[in-house]
Amino acid sequence: MCSHQLNAIPSLLRGLIDDAAVFPPGNAPLPEALASHREHRNAWYAGLVGPLLLPSSKLADVPESDEPLRVGLIADTGIEAVSQVLAQLPPGVEITHVEARADDDEAMEALVAASTRWGLRVFAEIPMTADVSHALKTLGPTSITPKFRTGGETADKFPSPQTLATAIVGCAEQGLSFKLTAGLHRAVRHTDPETGFVHHGFANVLLAATDADGGAGVASVTDTLSITESGPLRDRIRGMLAHPRPLWVGFGSCSIVEPLEDLSGLSLVYEES
Numbered sequence: 001m002c003s004h005q006l007n008a009i010p011s012l013l014r015g016l017i018d019d020a021a022v023f024p025p026g027n028a029p030l031p032e033a034l035a036s037h038r039e040h041r042n043a044w045y046a047g048l049v050g051p052l053l054l055p056s057s058k059l060a061d062v063p064e065s066d067e068p069l070r071v072g073l074i075a076d077t078g079i080e081a082v083s084q085v086l087a088q089l090p091p092g093v094e095i096t097h098v099e100a101r102a103d104d105d106e107a108m109e110a111l112v113a114a115s116t117r118w119g120l121r122v123f124a125e126i127p128m129t130a131d132v133s134h135a136l137k138t139l140g141p142t143s144i145t146p147k148f149r150t151g152g153e154t155a156d157k158f159p160s161p162q163t164l165a166t167a168i169v170g171c172a173e174q175g176l177s178f179k180l181t182a183g184l185h186r187a188v189r190h191t192d193p194e195t196g197f198v199h200h201g202f203a204n205v206l207l208a209a210t211d212a213d214g215g216a217g218v219a220s221v222t223d224t225l226s227i228t229e230s231g232p233l234r235d236r237i238r239g240m241l242a243h244p245r246p247l248w249v250g251f252g253s254c255s256i257v258e259p260l261e262d263l264s265g266l267s268l269v270y271e272e273s
Helices: 003-007 030-041 056-061 079-087 105-118 132-139 161-174 202-213 218-225 230-238 257-265
Strands: 017-019 049-055 069-074 093-101 121-125 145-149 178-181 248-253
Touching: 017 030, 030 049, 049 056, 049 093, 056 069, 056 079, 069 079, 079 093, 079 105, 093 105, 105 121, 105 132, 132 145, 132 161, 145 161, 161 178, 161 202, 161 218, 202 218, 202 230, 202 248
Parallel strands: 017 049, 017 248, 049 069, 069 093, 093 121, 121 145, 145 178, 178 248
Antiparallel strands: none
């Protein structure tokens, strides 16, 4: 990646989107996902794009290439198999981090133990339930970062603004950053006309994380996540672009183009001539 490509993306937005092209609803075949990811990594907006997310079950299918490939490993074969996968990486593949589900205390304990062996950043996907504070307190003393699901193929996969706000504020209180996945293709909170599902907006989350980092409570963060007009979000974000992103590591998206279109439409990024 050239320096001018990185500089085209302001600090607030760098590495915001991990490329989840092979996951639903995109479900891109691996060869197509690899080709598209390399195009993204060589485009003017490359600084926006994080690693390619791949399930551990597909990693052996990655062909050899002279071009290095940064991969975020999704532990779909269970955390016990991750060590073996890491020991047999295809040539040219660099694993940036591991993501795994931790639905209960037992799974969390196993993930914490495994993470010390891997020597990589680890994200634990935890349910956003009424007991999310318990999971966050468990993660607080560890080096593991929580990950929350913000969408999916059914309406119940989309948490309410208050539920997401509770998780974000909980992370701020525990000194934790966080990652999100699914349902965040667009900048502003909206209703999908095809499904009727109400999606969170990633611009809303940018401001919500900033507010929580500054000490805002659940009610205030809920209000920010509930905004459906682009103007107030855009105006605040423009004043933050030169600063690093607080709390929020970023999100996985099966589309890079859709978030980029919204960022361009809000004049938050643009291709330098």
